[in-house]
Amino acid sequence: MSSRSFELLMSVDRNGHESLHAQVERQMRDAIRGGTLRPGSEVPSTRDLARRLGISRPLVMEAYAQLAAEGYLALRQGAAARVADTAPLQQVRDLPPESFSTEIFRYDFRPGIPDLSTFPSARWLKAVEAALKAMTPNDFGYRQRFGVWPLRQALAEYLGRVRGVSADPRQILITSGFEQARTLLARALSRRGVTQLAVEEPGYADRDVWIAAGFTLIPVAVDKAGIDVAALARSKAQAVLLSPAHQYPTGVVMSGPRRLALASWLQERNAVAVEDDYDAEFRYDRAPVGALQGLAPEHVIYAGTSSKTLAPALRLGWMVVPPELLLLLEDELRQIDYGRSRIDQFAMAHFITTGDFDRHLHKMRALYRDRREALLVALRAELPEVEVSGISAGLHAAVRFPRRLNEEAIIERAKKRDMGLGFLRRHYLGGAPEESTLLLSYANMPESALRSGVRTLATILD
Amino acid sequence: MSSRSFELLMSVDRNGHESLHAQVERQMRDAIRGGTLRPGSEVPSTRDLARRLGISRPLVMEAYAQLAAEGYLALRQGAAARVADTAPLQQVRDLPPESFSTEIFRYDFRPGIPDLSTFPSARWLKAVEAALKAMTPNDFGYRQRFGVWPLRQALAEYLGRVRGVSADPRQILITSGFEQARTLLARALSRRGVTQLAVEEPGYADRDVWIAAGFTLIPVAVDKAGIDVAALARSKAQAVLLSPAHQYPTGVVMSGPRRLALASWLQERNAVAVEDDYDAEFRYDRAPVGALQGLAPEHVIYAGTSSKTLAPALRLGWMVVPPELLLLLEDELRQIDYGRSRIDQFAMAHFITTGDFDRHLHKMRALYRDRREALLVALRAELPEVEVSGISAGLHAAVRFPRRLNEEAIIERAKKRDMGLGFLRRHYLGGAPEESTLLLSYANMPESALRSGVRTLATILD
Numbered sequence: 001m002s003s004r005s006f007e008l009l010m011s012v013d014r015n016g017h018e019s020l021h022a023q024v025e026r027q028m029r030d031a032i033r034g035g036t037l038r039p040g041s042e043v044p045s046t047r048d049l050a051r052r053l054g055i056s057r058p059l060v061m062e063a064y065a066q067l068a069a070e071g072y073l074a075l076r077q078g079a080a081a082r083v084a085d086t087a088p089l090q091q092v093r094d095l096p097p098e099s100f101s102t103e104i105f106r107y108d109f110r111p112g113i114p115d116l117s118t119f120p121s122a123r124w125l126k127a128v129e130a131a132l133k134a135m136t137p138n139d140f141g142y143r144q145r146f147g148v149w150p151l152r153q154a155l156a157e158y159l160g161r162v163r164g165v166s167a168d169p170r171q172i173l174i175t176s177g178f179e180q181a182r183t184l185l186a187r188a189l190s191r192r193g194v195t196q197l198a199v200e201e202p203g204y205a206d207r208d209v210w211i212a213a214g215f216t217l218i219p220v221a222v223d224k225a226g227i228d229v230a231a232l233a234r235s236k237a238q239a240v241l242l243s244p245a246h247q248y249p250t251g252v253v254m255s256g257p258r259r260l261a262l263a264s265w266l267q268e269r270n271a272v273a274v275e276d277d278y279d280a281e282f283r284y285d286r287a288p289v290g291a292l293q294g295l296a297p298e299h300v301i302y303a304g305t306s307s308k309t310l311a312p313a314l315r316l317g318w319m320v321v322p323p324e325l326l327l328l329l330e331d332e333l334r335q336i337d338y339g340r341s342r343i344d345q346f347a348m349a350h351f352i353t354t355g356d357f358d359r360h361l362h363k364m365r366a367l368y369r370d371r372r373e374a375l376l377v378a379l380r381a382e383l384p385e386v387e388v389s390g391i392s393a394g395l396h397a398a399v400r401f402p403r404r405l406n407e408e409a410i411i412e413r414a415k416k417r418d419m420g421l422g423f424l425r426r427h428y429l430g431g432a433p434e435e436s437t438l439l440l441s442y443a444n445m446p447e448s449a450l451r452s453g454v455r456t457l458a459t460i461l462d
Numbered sequence: 463m464s465s466r467s468f469e470l471l472m473s474v475d476r477n478g479h480e481s482l483h484a485q486v487e488r489q490m491r492d493a494i495r496g497g498t499l500r501p502g503s504e505v506p507s508t509r510d511l512a513r514r515l516g517i518s519r520p521l522v523m524e525a526y527a528q529l530a531a532e533g534y535l536a537l538r539q540g541a542a543a544r545v546a547d548t549a550p551l552q553q554v555r556d557l558p559p560e561s562f563s564t565e566i567f568r569y570d571f572r573p574g575i576p577d578l579s580t581f582p583s584a585r586w587l588k589a590v591e592a593a594l595k596a597m598t599p600n601d602f603g604y605r606q607r608f609g610v611w612p613l614r615q616a617l618a619e620y621l622g623r624v625r626g627v628s629a630d631p632r633q634i635l636i637t638s639g640f641e642q643a644r645t646l647l648a649r650a651l652s653r654r655g656v657t658q659l660a661v662e663e664p665g666y667a668d669r670d671v672w673i674a675a676g677f678t679l680i681p682v683a684v685d686k687a688g689i690d691v692a693a694l695a696r697s698k699a700q701a702v703l704l705s706p707a708h709q710y711p712t713g714v715v716m717s718g719p720r721r722l723a724l725a726s727w728l729q730e731r732n733a734v735a736v737e738d739d740y741d742a743e744f745r746y747d748r749a750p751v752g753a754l755q756g757l758a759p760e761h762v763i764y765a766g767t768s769s770k771t772l773a774p775a776l777r778l779g780w781m782v783v784p785p786e787l788l789l790l791l792e793d794e795l796r797q798i799d800y801g802r803s804r805i806d807q808f809a810m811a812h813f814i815t816t817g818d819f820d821r822h823l824h825k826m827r828a829l830y831r832d833r834r835e836a837l838l839v840a841l842r843a844e845l846p847e848v849e850v851s852g853i854s855a856g857l858h859a860a861v862r863f864p865r866r867l868n869e870e871a872i873i874e875r876a877k878k879r880d881m882g883l884g885f886l887r888r889h890y891l892g893g894a895p896e897e898s899t900l901l902l903s904y905a906n907m908p909e910s911a912l913r914s915g916v917r918t919l920a921t922i923l924d
Contacts, residue, residue: 022749025749026623029626029752029756033628033756062748065748066748066749066751066752068718069715069717069718069751070626070718070721070751070752070756070757071718071719071721071722071725071754071757072757073718074718084718084722104600112604113603113604116599116600116602116603117599117602119594119602121594121595124594124805125587125590125591125594128587128590129587132581132583132586132587133583135775137578137579138566138578139775140578140579140581140773140774140775141575141578141773141774141775142574142575142769142774142775161488164491164532166495176638176799176800176801176802177799177800179798179799179800180798180799180800183797183798183799209797212797253531255531256530256531256532256533256534256535256536256546257533257536259532259533260533260536260546263533286524286527286528287483287484287487287528289528289531289532290491290528290532292533294491294495294532295532295533295534307604311602311603312602312603312604312800313597313601313602313603313604313803313804313805314803314804314805315800315801315802315803315804316803335645335671335674336641336642336645336798337638337639337641337642337645338638338639338641338642338774338777339638339777340638340777341775341776341777341778341803341806342775342776342777343586343775343776343806344803344805344806
C-alpha cells in the first residue's frame with residue numbers, strides 16, 4: 001500500500017483530545033486488525049507518512065515504535081517497516097446472543113423479587129458519603145477481606161435484635177449474597193466429608209449447583225410445621241439446607257417443637273444446618289420468628305442477605321458461622337475472592353447503625369402488608385375455589401387449586417398477557433402432588449396492578 | 463426460679479425504643495441462652511410475671527408465644543410453662559483470634575498496593591449519585607448478572623483506547639477482581655480439559671489456588687524480553703498465565719517479537735493465555751504497551767482490575783473473553799455468584815464516560831512518576847551497588863544486590879523499624895538465583911517517606 005492510499009486510511013485531527021501520535025497509532029492498529037493492512041505488507045517510511053499527514057517525523061516514529069512494541073509492526077534497521085508477518089488477525093464474530101437479559105413483565109407474580117421501585121436512594125447515598133468520610137487510607141486497601149469490622153459489629157447487633165441470632169462479630173463473614181455463600185459452603189462441606197445433603201421437598205429450585213459440586217441430595221418432605229425431622233433422622237443426611245422462618249416456596253413457618261427436634265438431631269448426629277434466612281424480616285401477624293441459629297449456634301450456619309430487604313442489585317449478604325467451622329470457611333473465602341467492596345460495607349454499617357435500615361424495613365413491611373391484603377381480597381373475589389397458604393410471612397403466597405391445571409399452557413398464555421407466573425411443581429426433586437399450586441408474589445406490584453393482575457389471571461385460567 | 467427472682471433478671475423500660483413484649487422476649491431468650499434459666503425449669507405464669515413487671519398480661523402472653531414458636535419455651539394447655547427441655551444451649555466461645563487483620567507499616571515497600579490516600583471520594587460519590595439516578599426499577603433486581611450494559615460499553619471503549627484491547631461489550635464480564643476471575647478460570651479451564659498450566663518464573667506468588675484446583679504448574683523462565691516462548695513451546699502447557707505489560711514481579715515489559723511468537727504459539731497449539739493486566743495503566747517513558755489480547759483476541763482471556771487504578775477496596779474487575787469461551791465462563795459465573803453490585807457498576811460506567819477516570823489516571827501517573835524518581839535518586843545515593851530494573855511501568859522496582867543477603871533476618875529487622883519488605887525469592891516455584899533481589903514499591907508512600915525509608919533500609923542492610 002502506497003503512502004498515497006494511506007492518506008485515505010488515515011487522517012489527523014489537530015483539535016481532537018487524542019494526541020497526534022496516538023491518532024496515527026490507533027488508525028494503523030485498526031487497519032491491521034481489520035485486515036486492510038495485510039500481514040507482511042510494507043508500510044510507508046516515517047518520513048514519507050509524516051509529510052503526507054502534515055505532521056512531524058518524530059511523531060510518526062513514536063507511533064511506529066509503539067506498534068512494533070505491541071507486535072503489530074516489524075521494524076528492521078535499514079529496511080522498510082512492514083506489518084508483522086503473523087497469521088491474519090481475525091475480527092471477533094459469531095458472538096452468542098445477549099445472554100444476560102431477563103424477562104420483564106407488567107404483571108410479575110414470580111416469587112423472589114422484592115419491590116424494586118422503593119430503593120432508599122437518598123439515604124443510601126448519604127450512607128456512601130459517610131462511609132467515604134469514615135474510611136482511613138488503609139481501609140481502601142486489601143484489608144478485612146472477610147468483612148469490615150464496623151459492618152460485622154452492626155450485623156451482630158441487628159441480627160441479635162431482629163432475628164434472634166447469637167453471634168460474635170468475628171463469626172460474621174460478608175458475602176455477595178446467598179449464591180456466593182452456597183459456593184463457599186459447597187467447598188467447605190465437601191472438605192469436611194459431607195456428601196449427603198438433605199434439602200426441603202419442595203424447596204429452592206436452584207439445586208443443580210449442589211449436585212455439580214458432588215453432593216447427593218436427599219429430599220425431605222415439608223409439612224405444615226416445616227421439614228419432617230423424623231424423616232430427616234431416618235435418612236443418611238450429614239447436613240441439611242433449609243428455610244425455617246418462611247419456607248421457600250411453601251411459606252410454612254417451622255413450628256417450635258419441630259425446631260427443638262431439629263436442634264436435637266443436629267447435636268446427636270453432629271450435623272450442620274444451613275439456614276437460608278432470605279426474607280424473614282417480613283412477618284405480618286406478629287414479630288418474625290427468631291432464627292434457628294439462636295437455638296443451636298454450634299451447628300447452624302446462618303445465611304442472610306440484603307436482596308429482599310434492600311435490593312438484589314446491592315449484592316450484599318452475610319453468614320454467621322459456628323466457631324468450629326470459621327477457619328474452614330475463611331480458608332475457602334480466601335481462595336475464591338478478596339471480599340466485597342469496602343465502601344459498600346462501610347455504607348451498610350452506617351445504614352444499620354443510624355436506624356435507616358429499621359425505618360426502611362418498617363416502611364416496607366407496611367407496604368407489603370397492604371399488597372398482601374390486596375392480593376387476598378382479589379383472590380377471594382376472582383378465584384374463590386383456591387386455598388391460599390404461606391402468607392403469614394415473606395413476599396409471596398402459595399395458591400392451591402383443587403385440580404391439576406395445564407401449567408405449561410397457562411404460563412405461555414400468561415406471557416402473552418405480559419404476566420410472569422411460576423408453579424410449585426418445579427420445586428420438587430421427586431414426585432409433586434397431583435393438584436396445581438401457583439406461587440404468587442405480591443411484592444413488586446402496586447395494589448392496582450395486583451387487582452387487575454388477578455382479574456387477568458382469572459381469565460387466563462378460565 | 464420464682465417470679466420474684468425474675469424481677470432481678472428482667473425489667474422493662476417504658477421509654478425505650480423497644481416494645482414491651484420485645485423487651486420481655488429478649489431478656490428471657492438471653493437468660494435461657496446464657497444458662498440462667500435452665501432447660502426444663504418452670505417459668506412464672508403470664509399473669510404472675512405481668513403483675514410483677516407492671517405490664518399487661520397480653521404483652522407477656524405475646525412474648526411467651528413468640529419464645530415458644532422459636533423453640534425456647536414449651537407451653538402446654540393447663541400446665542405451667544417451662545424452658546424447653548433441650549440440651550443446654552452453649553454460649554459461643556473459643557473463637558480464633560481475629561484473622562482478618564493485615565500488617566500496616568510506616569514504610570511499606572511491599573509491592574501490590576497503590577497509593578491509598580488519593581481515592582477520588584468526591585468524584586466517586588458523584589458517580590454513585592448519577593448511578594442511582596440513572597437506574598430504573600428493574601436495574602435494582604437480579605438482571606445483568608454478568609455485568610451491566612453501560613459498564614460493559616464503557617469498558618469496551620476504554621480498554622480499546624487505553625489498552626489496545628479488541629472487545630465487543632458482550633465479551634466483557636464483570637468480576638470482583640482478579641481473584642474471582644481466577645476462580646472462574648480454574649473451573650472453566652478444568653472443564654475444557656486443561657491440566658498443564660504454564661506460569662511465569664518468577665511470577666505472581668499466589669499459586670496454591672491453581673494447584674488446589676488440580677492444575678500442574680509448569681514454570682517458564684522470564685528473561686529481559688518476557689516469558690521464554692521457545693521454552694513454553696517445548697513444554698506440555700495447554701494454557702499460560704502471564705503479565706506481559708509489566709511482568710509481576712520482575713517488571714519486564716514483553717517485547718514485540720516475543721509477543722508475536724506467543725501469538726503464533728497460541729494459535730498453533732490452540733492454547734489459551736490468561737493476561738493479568740494488573741497495573742499496565744502506569745507507564746512512564748511512553749504510552750503503555752497495548753495488551754497482548756489485541757494481537758490474539760481468539761486465544762487470550764484478558765483480566766483487568768480497578769485495584770491499582772482506583773483502590774483495592776472497590777473490588778471491581780473485568781474479563782474480556784474470547785467468543786468461543788464466553789458461554790463456558792458465563793456458565794461458571796452463573797454457578798458461583800449473582801454478580802457485583804449494580805450500583806457500583808453504574809457508578810464506574812459514569813466515572814469512565816465522564817472522563818473522571820482518565821483525569822484520575824493522569825493525576826496518579828504524575829504522582830507515581832515523581833515517587834519513582836524519588837526512589838531512584840535515593841537508591842543511587844544510599845545503595846550505589848544495586849542494579850535497578852522493571853521501572854519503565856507499574857508501581858514497583860526490582861533491586862538486585864550483587865550477593866545473597868540474609869533475607870529472613872532483614873525482613874525481621876525491617877519490621878522492627880516499622881518497614882514492610884518483600885524479596886523476589888518467594889516468587890520462584892523452582893530454584894531462585896543466588897543473588898538477592900528486593901521488590902520495592904514506591905506507590906503508597908510520599909516522597910519524603912521514600913527518602914527516609916531508603917536511608918533506613920540502607921542502615922538495616924548495613
